[in-house]
Amino acid sequence: MDAHLARMLSSSRQCRCCGATFAQLLSLSCDRPDIVPGDLELQDNTAVFVTEGDVLTEDFCRFGTLRFLRAVLAIPLADLRGEEFILGTWAGVNEEVFNEYLDLFELRETESMGSRPAWLSNQIPPDSNGPLACMLHMRPDGQYPELQVSEVNHDLARMQELGLNLEELLTFLHAYGHDLASLVYDS
């Protein structure tokens, strides 16, 4: 393991922008698909079953004719075996996949769906081009399904394949506005 990275992971230094430690920043999350405006209020999951029209919950979003599922996108850290950088994000899916997922969600049987085509519905990093073609792999025990980028020449696909080194990870976090100096260097 990279010694510098190991030190950062156990450090209690906090980001000046948000107060998070480096270890906490290894998971970032988007609260809604990029296309969904900030004034669509976040509700709990029951809302998706009892309402029609546009709705945003913890795990589901219906917006016009678009359908989204909460998902994660994991990028392994090359210098840190087993550790991953986890992005909480949204997968755009077709209505058939959305409805099937909803039917199986409460039974915790979404894993039986296997893998389905989906679109990454947040720009990662923030100023990249989207939406990006992915496969959405269902996982057991109520875990979020996991996105794997399908466009093999895309930067994000390469990162998923090879992992991020420390410098790339810091570039990534910086793109999200985190104050790296306050995390990386002793003040």
Ligand SMILES: [Zn+2]
């Ligand atoms: Zn921050």
